Amino acid sequence: MKSEEKKKIITKVAQNIFSKYGLVKTTVDEIAKAARMGKASLYHYFKSKEDIFKEVVEKENRYMKEKIREAIINEDTPQKKMKVYIFKKMEYLKELANIHSALKDDYLEHYAFIEKIREKNTREELFTVREILQEGEDKGFFQINDIELTAFAIVSALKGLEFPWSINISFPEIESNIDKLLEILFNGIVKR
Amino acid sequence: MKSEEKKKIITKVAQNIFSKYGLVKTTVDEIAKAARMGKASLYHYFKSKEDIFKEVVEKENRYMKEKIREAIINEDTPQKKMKVYIFKKMEYLKELANIHSALKDDYLEHYAFIEKIREKNTREELFTVREILQEGEDKGFFQINDIELTAFAIVSALKGLEFPWSINISFPEIESNIDKLLEILFNGIVKR
DNA sequence: TTTCGACCATAATGGTTTTTTGTTCGTATT
DNA sequence: AATACGAACAAAAAACCATTATGGTCGAAA
Structure with a gap:
């Protein structure tokens, strides 16, 4: 073999x-x-146990990113791209326990490779969101004052959805929460 | 005495x-x-050490809520109310270490009174945001499909801002991040 | 009614011993 | 040469133990 x-x-x-x-x-x-x-x-x-874990995490990361990229490419409007990006990211993080753990768990944060993956993934996320926003502007869908800052704000807001509320309040399924957040993102709440 | x-x-x-x-x-x-x-x-x-801490946390909580309420009342539009609510909340949490710790620190979460304060504060936050949204609708500023769900989405998004990114990416001051988030909240990014 | 020194029970701490585990080495096999 | 693994090693983790610290109580005094 x-x-x-x-x-x-x-x-x-x-x-x-x-x-x-x-x-x-x-x-x-x-x-x-x-x-x-x-x-x-x-x-x-x-080389080591850590090396095995690194290999596993990077394998799941590559797979997740590839699947997300495919899903985005299959959409034709920036609105749909944004939506599918968020849902697929959630879906794959739920499915892939190791990359999920690598990105979230506190006890891993002192590993240099974990730190690098977290930083790289966040940069790529900002980049992806920025690209979708830019495409929206270019195609006349969106009108955005500061695309960079808008991307930051969106990525920050999305992290709030990942936050475990860990309190006894029944809140909507995360899917409908995201749908509403996207609706607000696109149209705002001020009367048009 | x-x-x-x-x-x-x-x-x-x-x-x-x-x-x-x-x-x-x-x-x-x-x-x-x-x-x-x-x-x-x-x-x-x-009664106990815990009882003293509870007293301290509740004292700071009352104070913070009172200050936030005062600040909101002093604003005339729902947009300004929302903005001042967010900023004052941040400001007072920064200033009041005990209520901040009570709401955030993991090691406290098994205390029953901490759990209750967290739940109560989140309910009140949802209520406050919902009231501001309702006022915006009533006064013709806003047009909102599902106020309850919108309040959830907003409160979730705000939690994302509190998330420590803890990675080596320079991001905007939290104030300008919030300003942008509010701009998006009100106007959306779809061209008007 | 309020105070506090002495005391109690339990938790925390620090040190020691034992066990477990990540990793390496040397030899054997393919 | 590549691959395998039992044995061994060093360090980390876990278990254990004795001592100290701490939350809380009691009873007597002010």
């Missing part, structure tokens, strides 16, 4: 186990046993 | 010490010494 094939198998089983238990609770021995090999063998393919 | 006067003194010094060190790091003995009394005496005025 090819070296690259073996690496993919290890990554795959590691992805599953990390999804369940997280980086700290998962042991190298568990991954090795799940891949049907000795734990010393893992170090032939990966 | 009256019993109530003594209680106010204790509350005042406790407020200062809690502000500096937080609930856990502050000892009852420290509060007692700062109030120039024995720690056993504190239990004549308060």
